[in-house]
Amino acid sequence: MTGFSPLPDLLLEPLVRAALIEDLGPNGDVTTRSVIPASTRYRAKLNAREAGVLSGMQLAAIAFRLVDPALVVTQHRPDGSACAPGDLLMEIEGAAASILSAERIALNFAGRLSGIATLSAAFVTQAAGTAARITCTRKTTPGLRMVEKAAVAHGGGFNHRYGLSDAILIKDNHIAAAGGIAAVLTAARARVSHMMNVEIEVDTLAQLAEVLAVGGADVVLLDNMDTPTLRQAVEMVAGRLVTEASGNMALPRIAEVAATGVDYISVGALTHSARTLDLGLDF
Known part of the structure; x- marks a missing residue:
């Protein structure tokens, strides 16, 4: 299913912010801060590893932007679209430390919600x-x-x-x-x-x-x-x-x-x- 009008970021940001606060805790991402120089830049790719229907991509993008507004997030597949193994869904470019700190929350939302969309599509079929x-x-x-x-x-x-x-x-x-x-x-x-x-x-x-x-x-x-x-x-x-x-x-x-x-x-x-x-x- 495609053509959905996305929910306003205003409604979604509090959910993502709460999840990031829970994950980062009082000391932030101590692993990344300890081993990745602040100057290191990377381009990361969010890929599908199995077939399904996507949801939560908007929340994933919000997670990266909340951690670091300077990250450049390019979404290739919208919520509601089908994906196959190996499909490129999103690219994130900028500070490697910022990408790593947002990674798990972005994947949690996208994986969980895409699972719901995929199961729903199976029932609809x-x-x-x-x-x-x-x-x-x-x-x-x-x-x-x-x-x-x-x-x-x-x-x-x-x-x-x-x-x-x-x-x-x-x-x-x-x-x-x-x-x-x-x-x-x-x-x-x-x-x-x-x-x-x-x-x-x-x-x-x-x-x-x-x-x-x-x-x-x-x-x-x-x-x-x-x-x-x-x-x-x-x-x-x-x-x-x-x-x-x-x-x-x-x-x-x-x-x-x-x-x-x-x-x-x-x-x-x-x-x-x-x-x-x-x-x-x-x-």
């Missing part, structure tokens, strides 16, 4: 040919939700709600505490803004039937249903609500779930179980 959209969840690394959700989008996926404040998602514990499906939907509709959607989770077709009878929901989350039950649920909804399948959404199952006609498939693994993509910085 499995849903190809259907109307189902792959979406992430709130199962993100604390403090990194913004960039991890961006990485899902770089891989062709879609974002679920960002946090607790931008949509109503009524889950099983809300239903239990509120006194049932009818009570919880009535309470939600009495308080919700006309600009905010209401989604409710159901585990059974009987619960789905009650949601349809009561009304008040915009989206129904079909949780931990097997594929035949999901197909029945979509038939029952008959386009009246947006449908989202969730729970046990492993990669080998996505094609058959997408074929049931659900509108969205939410996958926590996109952000909590993605493997880091192998990228390397070479002098």
Whole structure:
């Protein structure tokens, strides 16, 4: 996926700055300072060591520039683009000590987020040919939700709600505490803004039937249903609500779930179980 408008550096710099402060600690990069003369200059190349979809390249560039604004950073591949082994992704030229001090944080962000984008792209591929959209969840690394959700989008996926404040998602514990499906939907509709959607989770077709009878929901989350039950649920909804399948959404199952006609498939693994993509910085 390409053509994404990057997030403003203003939003990303605090994340990168915090990571650099953690890594440099109170004494800075003592190894580099001890063995590399300040006058040494190098051109380093950030290369892909395996195929994937890139994300976090913008954060990597910010890491180098925060350590040393004099570094010249040339980005050859944008976030959202595919890469193959050996592809040149970025060049960094300037003080060798500065490049070395920023290297690990730059690679941590780029590798982690590219792993999320690559896994997201694999899930999206499995849903190809259907109307189902792959979406992430709130199962993100604390403090990194913004960039991890961006990485899902770089891989062709879609974002679920960002946090607790931008949509109503009524889950099983809300239903239990509120006194049932009818009570919880009535309470939600009495308080919700006309600009905010209401989604409710159901585990059974009987619960789905009650949601349809009561009304008040915009989206129904079909949780931990097997594929035949999901197909029945979509038939029952008959386009009246947006449908989202969730729970046990492993990669080998996505094609058959997408074929049931659900509108969205939410996958926590996109952000909590993605493997880091192998990228390397070479002098």
